[in-house]
Amino acid sequence: MCSAAIVALASTVVSAAGELPQAPAAAARLIAAIAPPADTVAPDVLASETAVPNIAAPDYIIADDDVVAPRPAQLTTLVAQTMTAAPTAYGDRECLARAVYFEARGEPLEGQLAVAQVILNRVASGRFASTVCGVVNQHGQFSFDRSRTPADGRDWRTAKAIAAIAATAAWDAVAPRATAFHATRVAVGWASMHKVGTIGNHVFYR
Incomplete structure (x- = not known):
C-alpha cells in the first residue's frame, strides 16, 4: 500500500473515532508506526532477486588428451553404499558382473564402470546381441574364460556393485x-572407430 493511501486510511480511522481536529497529526504517527522505510525490500523479493542457482558440476571430465577423469570420491561412495546393500547377481546382472570382474578387476572404479557400460551400450545399439548375457558370451568379443568362477571376495562384491550401478x-x-x-x-586396427578416452589400462571407442 502506498503512503498516500495509508495517510487517507489513517485519517479516516482517527476521524471516525471522534472527528478530532488533530486527526492528520495522529495519522502521521500511525503511518510512522506501520509503514516500512522507503528503502526496505520485502525478504521474499530480496531472496528471489539475489538467489544464486545451484549448478551441479559435471560428473566426469574428458581432458584435452582424451583421458577420462571422473570424480573418484563420489563414485567410491556410491560403490560402497551399493556394496553395503549386497546386490544379488543372477541372469543378465550376473553376466555383467562376471564381465566386469574378469575384464576389469583391479582397474579404477571408473574403468570397471566403463566396461559395464560398454556392454549395455552394445545391447542398446542393435548391432550386437539383444541381452547382456548374449553380448558377454558372443564369440570372440571378450577374452575371459566363461567357465571360470569369480572368487568370493572384495573384487567380486565390487563387480556386483558396479553391475548394479550400471544396470x-x-x-x-x-x-x-x-x-x-x-x-x-x-595394438588394434580400429581406425574407423572414434576414440572416447583412456581409463586406467583400457582405451574406449565408439
Whole structure:
C-alpha cells in the first residue's frame, strides 16, 4: 500500500473515532508506526532477486588428451553404499558382473564402470546381441574364460556393485556411448572407430 493511501486510511480511522481536529497529526504517527522505510525490500523479493542457482558440476571430465577423469570420491561412495546393500547377481546382472570382474578387476572404479557400460551400450545399439548375457558370451568379443568362477571376495562384491550401478543408470556415462575397449598394451586396427578416452589400462571407442 502506498503512503498516500495509508495517510487517507489513517485519517479516516482517527476521524471516525471522534472527528478530532488533530486527526492528520495522529495519522502521521500511525503511518510512522506501520509503514516500512522507503528503502526496505520485502525478504521474499530480496531472496528471489539475489538467489544464486545451484549448478551441479559435471560428473566426469574428458581432458584435452582424451583421458577420462571422473570424480573418484563420489563414485567410491556410491560403490560402497551399493556394496553395503549386497546386490544379488543372477541372469543378465550376473553376466555383467562376471564381465566386469574378469575384464576389469583391479582397474579404477571408473574403468570397471566403463566396461559395464560398454556392454549395455552394445545391447542398446542393435548391432550386437539383444541381452547382456548374449553380448558377454558372443564369440570372440571378450577374452575371459566363461567357465571360470569369480572368487568370493572384495573384487567380486565390487563387480556386483558396479553391475548394479550400471544396470540402473545410477551414474553418468564415464566413456559416453563407447561400444568397444581394449587394453593399452594391445595394438588394434580400429581406425574407423572414434576414440572416447583412456581409463586406467583400457582405451574406449565408439
